[in-house]
Amino acid sequence: MTDKTNLLEMFKTVAARVDRREFPSVTATSVITELGIDSLSMMQIVGEMETELGIMIPDEDLVELITVGDLCKKVGERLEAGA
């Protein structure tokens, strides 16, 4: 469930859906702002992942998200905490 690859794939799927464009070459080290994802779109992606996975990520965990991997890590932590 907390498989890092799966969360990365989930991010790509959700990001493509909310930003209406593909993200084929995204990796865990991709910098979110360099992907052209602005802050509101990022919150949209977080909200989608939260409701799909049934978790809530605290706002303090969202402060220092630089890379896609940073977000996947926080999501993984919440999933484990809930398990």
Next chain:
Amino acid sequence: MRRRVVVTGIGAVCPLGNDVDTTWQNLLAGRSGVDFIRDFPVDKLRSDIAASVKGFDVGKYLSPKEADIYGRVTHLSLAAAVEALREAGIAPIQRAPAADHEAAEGAQAPGGSAAPAGGGLDLARIGCLMSTGMGSVDIFEEQIARSAARGPRAVSPYFIPGVMPNGAAALIAMRYGLMGPSYNLASACATGTHSIATSALMIEAGEADVMVAGGAEAATRLNTVAGFGNAKALARAIDGDPTRASRPFDRRRHGFVMGEGAGALVLEEEQHARARGAKPLALVAGFGMTTDAQHLTRPHSTGLGLALSLERALARAGVAPEAIGYINPHATSTPQGDAAEVLALRRVFGERLARIPISATKSMIGHLLGGAGAVETIAVVCSLRDQLLHPSINVDELDPDCSLDIVREQRSVDLRHAVKCSAGFGGHNCALVLERA
């Protein structure tokens, strides 16, 4: 000397066409844009008809992501403004999606500086009042349904910027780099007319040299049709024919038909327009704005508020009632509304009213609510430009209380001055005097 206001561009998206030319030709031909509603279940609604925009391609104007963020009313507003600004010779500074050859025309590269476009225009002197009466009803419905189904964390962070009624004004300002005054004003069904009047006032007062002014609505959704229907305001098909439902001044009128669409006008100070070679299509010679201050939804029983707005508009224009050669009325096709309007017109024009040509644009495109006054004013501008009046349809039997010269077929005229008036829920009235350029 007062700064005079001319119209240098017009744009429309409405149930009779997605541009001004198509719309105007269909209006002249007396065609109806009303049809049965097919977008949602109507079995429990009091009316199953509406006038919808057909075949509108938002991809010409916005990226898929932008189209998701903004509601349909904003899509239509932008499209109308693009057409009007193109005619006025004012170019965008931001490039629209690749497919948009129209909006992208003359555009600089994305991220280009906000340097004056279109021959040294001072963009800080150009503003935008592109308004809506109801806002993005579709976004409201979608996001509330989303919250109900998946909880409030699923509500889009774009909900608020997407639903705010000033979204179109902001979007148009960004696309064209307009740094003058811009906002949304709302007066229900008088919104479009009020936006034109207020923009003209802004130019007269020296707050701007150019204003993109107009209104739009795209609110034909399950719950709005339910709301208007439950208020007993909506018309139904006549003998199974939806095109006969909107029938201002006819004896069998029984309500209005919800319509959607947008109208945008580029208003400009006359000398400013002439100096840059922009061709005036008509003048906004006068305007008047008043309030019934009597009832939330019912028109004043004698039409007093509306009459006062017309008198103010004529006085401001310095035009006598005797000089008016055409009336484009509010004429929603409700029994009380049309009756009160005729009383208002009779107070202003006296017995001569019966000899002034009059035609109701709503008989063909339905009631565009916040967009109505704008698209109808564009029809008047076309009349002054082409010296042609469009007909009013569905007057099978003129209401004996409405002794009027209904234009029943396209009519050639020698027209110098015309009036357009609008009245909205809330008792808001606005009238315009328009003059041949």
